[in-house]
Amino acid sequence: MxxxxxxxxxxxxxxxxxxxxxxxxxxxxxxxxxxxxxxxxxxxxxxxxxxxxxxxxxxxxxxxxxxxxxxxxxxxxxxxxxxxxxxxxxxxxxxxxxxxxxxxxxxxxxxxxxxxxxxxxxxxxxxxxxxxxxxxxxxxxxxxxxxxxxxxxxxxxxxxxxxxxxxxxxxxxxxxxxxxxxxxxxxxxxMQAGQTAAENEEEELDEDIAVTQSQTNFICPLTQVEMVNPVKNKKCHHYYDQEAVLEMIKARHKIKKKFRCPKVGCGNTDVQLSDLELDLVMKRMIQNHKRQSGKT
Structure with missing residues (x-):
């Protein structure tokens, strides 16, 4: 649009x-x-x-x-x-x-x-x-x-x-x-800022929808609270809080089980540590959001 x-x-x-x-x-x-x-x-x-x-x-x-x-x-x-x-x-x-x-x-x-x-x-x-x-x-x-x-x-x-x-x-x-x-x-x-800009151009989302989506992305699907150190899954492109997802992957592997992406509707059934990358752009967006909201 x-x-x-x-x-x-x-x-x-x-x-x-x-x-x-x-x-x-x-x-x-x-x-x-x-x-x-x-x-x-x-x-x-x-x-x-x-x-x-x-x-x-x-x-x-x-x-x-x-x-x-x-x-x-x-x-x-x-x-x-x-x-x-x-x-x-x-x-x-x-x-x-x-x-x-x-x-x-x-x-x-x-x-x-x-x-x-x-x-x-x-x-x-x-x-x-x-x-x-x-x-x-x-x-x-x-x-x-x-x-x-x-x-x-x-x-x-x-x-x-x-x-x-x-x-x-x-x-x-x-x-x-x-x-x-x-x-x-x-x-x-x-590098990540350039990738994010390119993705935003391709999505062609309405401004209000884009704002709502970015706010939703700040919430970790595991903890249901705002992420502190967001990591991006390179396979399915979903975000999780770093500490929470690392603990879950280790816990699942400890009992010989695979860890499935917790995002509703995602078909990624085997999330590996190597799939995760700290997203500095998202982290800065969250920090800016906190400042604008008056949060500490």
Whole structure:
């Protein structure tokens, strides 16, 4: 059925608005991330100096207890920064999917900037890991040594940290789990978004019917509640919540039975794990639906 007059212009307007919003969000996120990276980079060298107190002769007997306690406190602060870095990398990935959704491609300048940002976070995450490892190694060595050994602990940590960082390559940064997930999700989302657009053009559904159908698709036929991580069956094209369908397949296979697609009227009598694929487009649609509905 032909869409109503002006529908194409409305869709184009929404896409342009979404693109501006995504570009703005990417720029704001880039600035926020840059501030975070700058702060942690500034903090990292200071930690080596601040971790251990001054080594006056009168304090030598107290150094092991004082210094190691200070070490653990400082490392806890650094690890909390590391958690923030992980959260920032997740935000970068989410903004990237928004850009792909708005622009319909996975090679835009904005995405290149986001990729550079997530690689910088990967480097910072690795530096923190190397610093923590160097501190753990050196403190373990001096823990049972005379108090005088604490005097050179700071320099020992610096040297070990430098050694560990010298072994870090660009390939190591590229292999960071969140960097891999970023590229994989962007690639899959662009591919799935293109497939979804093509399917929608072929269906030629009325706008009201399409809205009703998309809302119905948000409900898992197994749990009868809105899906969280929707997976698509590549054979029959039905959707299920990932956790629910995996449990059902395992339960059926445990008693030597096949798992039939729970969608009413579907003739697919043998759903396999290999048939299922996480649908990032559907997942984002559900997330947008929740935001618009005011759900958490």
């Amino acid at each position: 032909i869409g109503k007059p002006g529908d194409s212009l409305s869709v184009l307007h929404r896409c342009r608005c979404n693109k501006r919003i995504c570009d703005h969000n990417a720029e704001m996120l880039f600035q926020s991330s840059s501030i975070l990276v700058t702060l942690v980079y500034a903090l990292l060298p200071r930690l080596v100096y601040m971790t251990w107190p001054r080594t006056d002769a009168s304090l030598l007997r107290l150094l092991p207890k004082m210094s190691l306690s200070s070490v653990q406190s400082t490392l806890s602060t650094l690890k909390s920064c590391q958690a923030d870095i992980g959260g920032c990398m997740d935000m970068v990935s989410d903004v990237a999917l928004g850009i792909v959704e708005a622009q319909g491609m996975d090679n835009s300048p904005a995405l290149k900037k986001l990729e550079g940002m997530i690689l910088e976070c990967s480097r910072l995450d690795r530096e923190i890991n190397c610093f923590v490892e160097s501190v753990d190694e050196m403190t373990a060595q001096v823990r049972h040594e005379p108090p005088e050994a604490m005097v050179n602990l700071r320099n020992s940590v610096k040297e070990r940290f430098t050694e560990l960082m010298a072994g870090v390559t660009d390939a190591d940064l590229q292999r960071h789990s969140k960097v891999v997930a970023f590229r994989d999700s962007v690639r899959k989302y662009a």
